[in-house]
Amino acid sequence: MKYVYFPGCTQTATAHPYQDSIDAVVKALGLEFQELEDWNCCGATAALNVDVTLSLVLSGRNLAHAQKQGGNLVTPCSGCYAVLRKTNDYFHEFPDVREKVQETLAAGNLNYDGSVKVRHLLDVLINDVGLEAIGKAVTHPLKGIKVASYYGCQLTRPAGGFDDPEVPETLDNLVKALGAEPVPFPMAAQCCGAMLAATHPELAYGLIRRIFASAHAGGAQCIITACPLCQNNLEFFQGDVNAMFGTNFKTPIVYFTQLMGLAMGISPHELGLDRSLIPTSELVQTATSGGKNA
Amino acid sequence: MTISGRVLEAGSITQVLERSLGKELTTCIQCGVCSGSCPFGQAMAYPPQRAIAAIKAGQMERVLASNTPWYCSACYLCTARCSMNIPVTDIMYMLKRMALREGHARADLKTSNLSTTMVDIIRKNGRNHELSLLVRHNLRTNPIGQVKMAPLGLKLVRKGRLPFKAEKVEKRQEFQAVMDKTKSLGGSR
Numbered sequence: 001m002k003y004v005y006f007p008g009c010t011q012t013a014t015a016h017p018y019q020d021s022i023d024a025v026v027k028a029l030g031l032e033f034q035e036l037e038d039w040n041c042c043g044a045t046a047a048l049n050v051d052v053t054l055s056l057v058l059s060g061r062n063l064a065h066a067q068k069q070g071g072n073l074v075t076p077c078s079g080c081y082a083v084l085r086k087t088n089d090y091f092h093e094f095p096d097v098r099e100k101v102q103e104t105l106a107a108g109n110l111n112y113d114g115s116v117k118v119r120h121l122l123d124v125l126i127n128d129v130g131l132e133a134i135g136k137a138v139t140h141p142l143k144g145i146k147v148a149s150y151y152g153c154q155l156t157r158p159a160g161g162f163d164d165p166e167v168p169e170t171l172d173n174l175v176k177a178l179g180a181e182p183v184p185f186p187m188a189a190q191c192c193g194a195m196l197a198a199t200h201p202e203l204a205y206g207l208i209r210r211i212f213a214s215a216h217a218g219g220a221q222c223i224i225t226a227c228p229l230c231q232n233n234l235e236f237f238q239g240d241v242n243a244m245f246g247t248n249f250k251t252p253i254v255y256f257t258q259l260m261g262l263a264m265g266i267s268p269h270e271l272g273l274d275r276s277l278i279p280t281s282e283l284v285q286t287a288t289s290g291g292k293n294a
Numbered sequence: 295m296t297i298s299g300r301v302l303e304a305g306s307i308t309q310v311l312e313r314s315l316g317k318e319l320t321t322c323i324q325c326g327v328c329s330g331s332c333p334f335g336q337a338m339a340y341p342p343q344r345a346i347a348a349i350k351a352g353q354m355e356r357v358l359a360s361n362t363p364w365y366c367s368a369c370y371l372c373t374a375r376c377s378m379n380i381p382v383t384d385i386m387y388m389l390k391r392m393a394l395r396e397g398h399a400r401a402d403l404k405t406s407n408l409s410t411t412m413v414d415i416i417r418k419n420g421r422n423h424e425l426s427l428l429v430r431h432n433l434r435t436n437p438i439g440q441v442k443m444a445p446l447g448l449k450l451v452r453k454g455r456l457p458f459k460a461e462k463v464e465k466r467q468e469f470q471a472v473m474d475k476t477k478s479l480g481g482s483r
Contacts, residue, residue: 009422014455038465040420045368046412049390049405053307053481054413054473061472082368096310100479107475108468157370158383165374191333191369199404199435203337203365236446275453 001128002071005033006062008080008228009041015077015228020272021257022076022121028264029129029137033074037065042080045195053100059087060101063118064110076121076257078227082154084118089159120155122226122256123162126170131177139265141179142287147259148185148215148223149175152192152230165189171224171256178263183218187211197233205241208233212241212249222283224256231255235277252280262287298352303388305480315385321378322346328372328382334365342372342382345389358396363389364403404435417473420463425456 011019026033039062047055062084066073075081091098091114098114105112125134149171156165163170168189172182192211193204211234215223225231235253242249254276261271268274268284296302297319302312328335328342335341339360340348348357357363363386372382390406393399399406411431415422428447432440450456463469 009461010424012461013424013457014450016453016455038463040463040469041416041422043413043416044422046409047416048368048387049409050394050413051305051481052303052311052387052391053305053476053479054417056307057472057476057481058416061469090311094310094314097307100307100310104472104475104479108472110468110472153367153369153371157374158381165370191367191371193333194367194369195405195408196334196365196367198431199408200365203334204367207333236450275455277449277453 003031003033003074003124004036004066004069004071006036006039006042006066006073006075006080006084008075008077010077010228014232015255017258017272017275018076018228018231018255020270020275021255021261021266024266024270025257025260025264028261028266029125029133031124031129034069034071036062036073037069039065042083044079044083048083048086053104055083056087056090056097056101057104059084060105060112061108061110063087063116064105064112066116067112072117072119072124074119074121074124076226076228078120078152078154079229081118081120082158085159088114088116088118120162120226122155122170122174125260126174127162131173134174134260135177138178138263140263140288142259142263143179145180145283145286146183146219146221147175147180148183148218148220149188149256150185150192150211150215150223150225150230150234151189152225152227153189153194155226156189171226174256175224175259178259180259180263183215183220185215185218185220187214192230192233194229194233197237201237201240201244204233205237205244208237209241209245209247212238212247212251215251216249220251221286222252222254222259222280224254224259226256238278250278252276252278252283254280254283298350298354300349300352300354303392307479308388308391311384312388315381315388318378318380319346319349319385322350322380323378325377327375327377331371331375332366333369333371334367338362338365342386346380346382346385357389358393358398361403362386363393364405366390401435404431407431407435415460419460420466420469421461423460425458426460
């Protein structure tokens, strides 16, 4: 199947490690990802906060380009995923919106008929590649590694469709296929604070602390994420959260594709693990020792 | 479309959405699941349930002038759980936009500045640039405190996670033509 890949703006910046691991894993699995031609920023929550017309049109241009390239549009970022899906949903639900967006795109000689399917990378891996095929690609089962799967919010809500909006399980099933142990994690799909971790830390750090506490209580040695903003919030502010609450969390926050890569025998460097701010050496050592040091 | 005498969002595409959102507001039974689920509800002057009650009572100004819209992180728990399937998150987005258009932005509600700054960068380049966004936002909202963020920023730069170069779309004319048309259809920026 052909996939048109929408990276989003963070993939060459704060989410560089995510992209490193995606490149490696996609290659190893033999998937064909073609980058979306001249994509623009999806606008994320910022555009929706300021101007809904702008948000729809930013997505509209991306979807128009994707229609030309042909294939499912795949994105690794939950924020981009939510916004692109929202545009598609509004396109189908409100004919007037469809008309106006098409009129706007026509100013740039672009056309979108609503036919492009928007998928999250996790959905493609779980449902198109399949857990069986992924299991077969595992050369270093992550025996003994306890993983808290953090889904965040916009992966499964408002209607991600490929997993439960409140009690999702796709990441946990993936963790099992990699040979690791998913821990019970009640805060798995509760908000990390999103933008407010940067603008209102006095409010958001409490949410982040709860996430760490919940993962820790389950015995997690690391937290995996599927969203650049979640990864940022949990990693960058872990020290500040410790300072505010007198806690001592030192939990590596890695992207789910980085965990996949470790199980597939890909080097930590190629997976962007040396770009982590919180040391992952212990995790990597346990992963590559085949559970001997677990 | 008006609700309790108050016109909702103005603007070409938005009028279509407001027709639908306005209708849905009337079905709210004030069960409070939204407020109970909201991660920032306790900090809001008008948590979602109360915000909707205020709007239906013709008191939208209070909500627009408050911290409520800006404390919404769009986690969609309210929307997922609403007994009447009201898209509460979309209503919060609408309130943010109306607050901005009607001059209710406040310096202490920094999310509005972060959002408008990001939109300005996107509007110009077609892509976001995290370094510019952080620097410009902090210069505006927290110029002195920004110094404390420098160590984190430097670490990210060293790890190749905060590039200096801003990316731009290549088809500049195409992008700007579409953006200009958006503005002419009632877009605000």
